[in-house]
Amino acid sequence: MLTIQAQSNIPTDFGMFTVYAFSEHEEDWNPHLVWVAENTDFSKTVNVRFHSECITGEIFHSKKCECGQQLDAAMKYMSENGGMIIYLRQEGRNIGIINKLRAYALQEKGFDTVEANLKLGLPADGRNFDVAVEMLKMLNVKEINLLTNNPDKLKSLENSGIILHHRVPLEIESNDVNESYLSKKKDYFGHLLEKV
Numbered sequence: 001m002l003t004i005q006a007q008s009n010i011p012t013d014f015g016m017f018t019v020y021a022f023s024e025h026e027e028d029w030n031p032h033l034v035w036v037a038e039n040t041d042f043s044k045t046v047n048v049r050f051h052s053e054c055i056t057g058e059i060f061h062s063k064k065c066e067c068g069q070q071l072d073a074a075m076k077y078m079s080e081n082g083g084m085i086i087y088l089r090q091e092g093r094n095i096g097i098i099n100k101l102r103a104y105a106l107q108e109k110g111f112d113t114v115e116a117n118l119k120l121g122l123p124a125d126g127r128n129f130d131v132a133v134e135m136l137k138m139l140n141v142k143e144i145n146l147l148t149n150n151p152d153k154l155k156s157l158e159n160s161g162i163i164l165h166h167r168v169p170l171e172i173e174s175n176d177v178n179e180s181y182l183s184k185k186k187d188y189f190g191h192l193l194e195k196v
């Protein structure tokens, strides 16, 4: 059973957040995290971001994707407007860091972000956002705005019991490396991107 294993306040460059660790087992070293900005009003519509882990982009500033910039932009947005980031341990669209690096090796040979996963015998996107919905319910969040460009994240809220009011776009300017990655997101996954 999913449980809040720990909770703590953390000051950041974007202000104070309360962090909750969710997992089924206490010994889980990769729990999902929820970062709630200090000024969040749970009685109103809550701004929410579902964010999947990307160690290469968020920690090591990889230019192959826009995950690090999206995470920073989401933290800034939540600190200014109230809200929470649900940080999901779904590295590499849930194929894990080893497979993501294998996929990147194939991308060096010319395969794109989707083809590389498929070539490895893995799904193009192995994620499911039900766990994020469950975490929202455990925190008693009932009505939200969602910061995303990803239609699957919006779909995960249909018939969930949680009311989705607005999608807030979270679009980052492309760089010299990630342009084709972003256009594949738009063309294959149907991401709601206007700048690519």
Ligand SMILES: Nc1nc2c(ncn2[C@@H]2O[C@H](COP(=O)(O)OP(=O)(O)OP(=O)(O)O)[C@@H](O)[C@H]2O)c(=O)[nH]1
Residues within 6 Å of the ligand: 050, 051, 052, 053, 054, 055, 064, 065, 067, 070, 090, 091, 092, 093, 094, 095, 100, 103, 113, 117, 147, 148, 149, 150, 153, 170, 185, 191
């Ligand atoms: N397998 C694989 N995963 C990637 C690649 N590039 C980025 N990722 C992963 O893609 C995921 C991106 O997740 P999110 O930041 O939640 O974003 P999203 O699904 O693009 O949707 P948005 O809400 O619009 O940002 C992360 O888990 C990254 O690790 C890639 O080339 N291959």
Ligand SMILES: [Zn+2]
Residues within 6 Å of the ligand: 054, 056, 057, 058, 065, 066, 067, 068
């Ligand atoms: Zn990334």
